[in-house]
Each structure stands twice: as C-alpha cells, then as structure tokens.
Amino acid sequence: MTTAAVHHTYYDDAPMGPDRSAAMDYLRRPGEVYRAGDVYYITSREGVRYAQTHPEIFSSEKAFDGLSAMIQLIPLAVDPPDHARYRKVLDPFFGPKRMRELEDGLRAQVRAHIDAFAPTGQCEVMADLARKFPTQAILTLLGLPHDDLPQCLDWIDGLFHSGTVEQANGEASARQMECSMALFGYLQDKIAHKRAHPGDDLISGVLAITGDDAWTDEQMLGMCFVLVLAGLDTVTAAIGFCLLRLAEDPALRRTLIADPARLPFFIEEVLRLDGPAQMVPRATTQDVEVAGTLIPAGTQVVLVLGTANREGLRSTNVDVIDLDERITHLAFGGGIHRCLGVHLARAELRLMLEEFHARIPDYRLADTPKLSWPAAVVSLETLSLTFPPS
Numbered sequence: 001m002t003t004a005a006v007h008h009t010y011y012d013d014a015p016m017g018p019d020r021s022a023a024m025d026y027l028r029r030p031g032e033v034y035r036a037g038d039v040y041y042i043t044s045r046e047g048v049r050y051a052q053t054h055p056e057i058f059s060s061e062k063a064f065d066g067l068s069a070m071i072q073l074i075p076l077a078v079d080p081p082d083h084a085r086y087r088k089v090l091d092p093f094f095g096p097k098r099m100r101e102l103e104d105g106l107r108a109q110v111r112a113h114i115d116a117f118a119p120t121g122q123c124e125v126m127a128d129l130a131r132k133f134p135t136q137a138i139l140t141l142l143g144l145p146h147d148d149l150p151q152c153l154d155w156i157d158g159l160f161h162s163g164t165v166e167q168a169n170g171e172a173s174a175r176q177m178e179c180s181m182a183l184f185g186y187l188q189d190k191i192a193h194k195r196a197h198p199g200d201d202l203i204s205g206v207l208a209i210t211g212d213d214a215w216t217d218e219q220m221l222g223m224c225f226v227l228v229l230a231g232l233d234t235v236t237a238a239i240g241f242c243l244l245r246l247a248e249d250p251a252l253r254r255t256l257i258a259d260p261a262r263l264p265f266f267i268e269e270v271l272r273l274d275g276p277a278q279m280v281p282r283a284t285t286q287d288v289e290v291a292g293t294l295i296p297a298g299t300q301v302v303l304v305l306g307t308a309n310r311e312g313l314r315s316t317n318v319d320v321i322d323l324d325e326r327i328t329h330l331a332f333g334g335g336i337h338r339c340l341g342v343h344l345a346r347a348e349l350r351l352m353l354e355e356f357h358a359r360i361p362d363y364r365l366a367d368t369p370k371l372s373w374p375a376a377v378v379s380l381e382t383l384s385l386t387f388p389p390s
C-alpha cells in the first residue's frame with residue numbers, strides 16, 4: 001500500500017465546458033486515487049463503486065458536517081443504520097407506481113411552459129423551462145401550492161448560485177443563508193398546515209406515521225430541504241444538456257422524433273456524459289486502501305462520478321452518445337445513497353422532450369451557451385434557441 005501522490009489537480013480548476021471530456025481527462029489523469037490539497041479524489045469506476053458500497057468507511061454524515069450542523073439532511077447525510085429506516089419510509093413515494101399517478105399532471109405542467117414560448121419562435125431554455133418545471137414538480141410531490149412557484153424559484157436561485165465544492169462541504173454565503181432561512185420558514189409553515197389539513201401528498205403521507213416511527217418537525221424539514229437541494233438544480237441542468245445536445249445534432253433529434261421509444265436511451269447517455277452531479281462528497285471513518293493507495297481516517301473524499309462514467313467496454317468512443325451500445329452509468333450515484341428521485345428525474349426529462357418535440361420539432365442554437373462553473377451542480381447558465389413559431 002502506498003501513500004497518495006499529491007497533485008495540484010483541483011475539482012474547481014477542471015476545464016469544464018459544454019463538452020465535459022477535457023475536464024474529465026484532467027481529473028482522471030493523475031490516477032485512480034490521489035490527493036490535492038486536503039481532499040482525496042477517487043476517479044475510477046471500481047474505486048467509486050467501492051466507496052459507494054462501504055458507507056461504514058465512507059461516511060456521508062461526516063462529509064456534510066457544515067450543513068448538517070444547521071439541519072439534518074435526510075436521507076442524504078445519514079449513515080447506516082438510521083439511513084435504511086428513512087429510505088423505507090420514503091422509497092414508496094418515489095417509486096414507479098407513484099410516478100405513473102403523477103405523470104398526467106406533470107405533462108400538463110411542462111406543456112404549459114412550452115406553449116407559452118412556442119408562438120414566439122425563441123426561448124431561453126434555462127429561464128423559460130428548465131428552472132420552472134422541476135420546482136413545480138417538487139411542489140406537486142410535496143403537495144404545495146403552485147402559486148408559490150415564483151417565490152420558491154427566487155429562494156432556490158439564491159441558495160444554489162456560487163455553490164462550490166468547498167461550500168458544499170462547509171461555509172455558506174450570506175445570500176445562501178438568507179435564502180435557506182426563508183425557505184425553512186416557508187416549509188415549516190407548510191408542514192404545520194399539513195399536520196392540521198392532510199392531503200394526498202408526500203408531506204401528509206410521512207406525517208401520517210404514528211408511534212415510535214413518527215417523524216419530528218425537524219426531520220420533516222430536513223427531508224424537504226434535501227429534496228429541494230437534490231431534486232431541482234440537477235433536473236434543471238439535465239434539461240439544458242438534453243436540449244443542447246439535440247440543438248447541436250439535428251440527425252440525432254430526427255432519430256428520436258421518428259422513434260420516441262429511444263428517448264430513454266438518449267436521456268441515460270446524456271446523464272452519463274453530462275451528469276449534473278459530477279462528484280459526491282464522503283469522509284473516511286478509518287484508514288482505508290483504495291486501488292493500492294492509503295486514504296487516512298478523517299479525510300474528505302470526492303467520488304468523481306464523471307470520470308467513472310467514462311469507463312467501459314465499447315467499440316465506439318466512450319465520450320460520445322451512442323444509443324445502441326450504452327454503458328451503465330453512476331450519474332444517480334450507487335449503493336445505499338443511490339438517488340431517491342431517479343424515477344421522477346427520468347419522467348421529467350422524458351415528458352419534457354416528448355412535449356417539446358410535439359410542439360417544436362426543429363430548433364437550433366441562437367447563441368453560444370454559457371456554463372456556470374465552478375459549481376456543485378454543473379449546469380448551463382443560459383441556452384437560447386430559435387425555431388419556427390408554432
């Protein structure tokens with residue numbers, strides 16, 4: 001076992017652009033496991049899988065120490081054995097059956113956003129669609145009023161902007177604090193309201209649990225906050241990258257319009273290559289060896305999903321979209337913390353593309369899209385498209 005080589009390869013310095021390949025090369029080049037500053041990076045698929053499947057060594061709870069001091073991030077920053085208890089309650093609310101029940105409502109929501117700009121012949125995807133729809137979907141899931149969308153969008157905007165790796169692990173900016181407090185207050189009111197007036201939604205469903213397993217208000221708040229943290233910017237980013245890829249590749253777009261059954265394969269490939277969460281944090285609870293390298297106890301570790309997703313056997317280049325020869329990906333994480341919202345995210349992306357193409361089959365870039373970077377979630381800032389008005 002060797003001690004880790006120290007490099008000056010920092011996540012925030014990666015040359016991230018609309019094409020992520022150069023940044024992933026940069027992060028993978030120093031090796032499977034290496035140290036940069038105080039942080040250890042695990043970049044190989046095998047190493048990432050090892051960390052994901054050994055939560056007793058790679059703790060999520062310790063990785064989020066900074067934010068967790070403010071609120072318990074359920075289930076994201078909970079280690080075993082408590083983690084399983086929370087997931088048992090939450091999983092049914094996010095399963096395929098629940099998503100089928102929500103589908104018609106979500107389709108109508110995304111269609112209304114597209115109908116609003118389709119006649120104008122242009123749109124700025126991020127503002128007109130990609131930020132609005134996922135927030136509305138979470139409000140639907142939680143059973144919160146859609147009229148609250150503009151206010152929630154404002155808080156969420158403040159919460160996410162300038163979120164770097166360091167901030168994900170520790171310090172938050174004044175604006176982030178202000179917006180998270182406002183959001184906490186809002187959610188607290190809504191939880192109290194649902195206790196008195198339950199409905200057919202996630203908050204009411206969890207509040208209905210009684211006895212020893214009943215959740216406290218703090219736990220409810222921690223869970224709602226994580227859904228906002230994990231379920232908004234990620235889908236926003238993925239909407240942007242799906243439409244960017246298709247605006248740049250009319251042949252691929254025509255293939256998908258002719259055969260919508262292939263949309264799910266396209267979505268998985270976009271997530272593999274442009275996954276919004278390119279890295280996830282952990283902290284070690286003991287000394288551990290990964291790929292022959294010692295990672296000491298009490299170390300911050302970054303699992304680089306973006307590099308792990310570019311490993312695999314394939315006859316074509318792993319850096320390009322291939323609908324036929326797909327590589328399974330880790331864009332939704334793995335192990336016990338695998339994304340709770342995976343079915344919702346996939347449904348949102350499929351519905352968005354189906355409705356977009358039904359109304360706007362032909363579109364192209366109006367100008368060069370801009371990527372917001374560095375950021376905890378890799379996303380486009382703007383994506384302007386033009387198309388024949390319809």
Ligand code: HEM
Pocket residue numbers: 060074075076077087138226227230231232234235238271275276277280281330331332333334336337338339340341342344345
């Ligand atoms: C394309 C969209 C999405 C991507 C790429 C994504 C990615 C991820 C990843 C990589 C993790 C693992 C984090 C870790 O290992 O520390 C995760 C966890 C999680 N995601 Fe997602 N996510 C997406 C959408 C959503 C949505 C829509 C929701 C909910 C509405 C959601 C809720 C969660 C929650 C609650 C966790 C924590 C699960 C646990 O700790 O047990 N995500 N997600």
